[in-house]
Amino acid sequence: MSRAVLVADDHPLFRQALMLAVTQVLPDARIVEAGTLERAVAAAAATDGLALVLLDLNMPGAVGYSGVALLHAEVPDVPILVVSGADRAAAFDQVARFGAVGFVSKDSTLHDIEAAIAAALAGDRMAGAPAAGDDESDMAARVAALTPMQLRVLLGVLAGRLNKQIAHDLGIAEATVKAHMTAVLRKLDVGNRTQAALAARALGLEVAG
Structure with missing residues (x-):
């Protein structure tokens, strides 16, 4: 069975761009789309062979970092790559705390997004994830x-x-x-x-x- 990738973003055109990036990295991927957090969580739970979740932080049904937390709770062994327009400096630590393996800005080039997808699929985690203690x-x-x-x-x-x-x-x-x-x-x-x-x-x- 081919690996599946969940693309969760409420903007259809950006979903199309992410899907293109996924197919460049993983040509045989089964791509599942979701435009709301509720649909994303349901799709994650129902999709066999899920290898990666691409998640926008600010989509219908999501508040703060709840989207990352909910998806990580639903599929804790599946890497989550946040692709968001949120300020990276402000969101970086928090998405890592809730299980995201990477963060890439929507302003990034398609090449950079493809590189982030490849790294997440390879099991890499973003550098600088916060240490516990505070x-x-x-x-x-x-x-x-x-x-x-x-x-x-x-x-x-x-x-x-x-x-x-x-x-x-x-x-x-x-x-x-x-x-x-x-x-x-x-x-x-x-x-x-x-x-x-x-x-x-x-x-x-x-x-x-």
């Missing part, structure tokens, strides 16, 4: 260790959603939301709003008022 890095590592459903519940809580609203959003029982949240608090080692705000900052989110 509170935000440690929290990011804990968030990255959550299961996909636990992460979705956490994102709902950080967005100010009530348990019943999160249950409706995710199609699960309210009691299940509570059970997931108990597990999340234990894994993150937090017990109050101030500590939860650290998780939000690690994800690049603003805590709902």
Whole structure:
């Protein structure tokens, strides 16, 4: 079976450019497209032989670095290459904390994007990934260790959603939301709003008022 590459970006023309870059590096690749984060996560979970995810940070359904975190939680063994218009200096550390192996700007040449794709497929990780030690890095590592459903519940809580609203959003029982949240608090080692705000900052989110 040929290797598959997921191209997740909400701009069709840029998806086409990324697909061209992929085929230059991996001519026999099966390319899966997604224009929203929800579709990207579903496609990642459903695609056999997934070898790489190309991900735009700012696509429908994504807030802060939640897209990287969700996809890494869903397919932890698949490398994620962020291809984004976000400022690299600001985003570099955070996408690495949540499992991305590389970051390339949308302003890059097609040659540079192809080189980044080839490096990611070869198993290379971007240089300078942050070391653990500071509170935000440690929290990011804990968030990255959550299961996909636990992460979705956490994102709902950080967005100010009530348990019943999160249950409706995710199609699960309210009691299940509570059970997931108990597990999340234990894994993150937090017990109050101030500590939860650290998780939000690690994800690049603003805590709902």
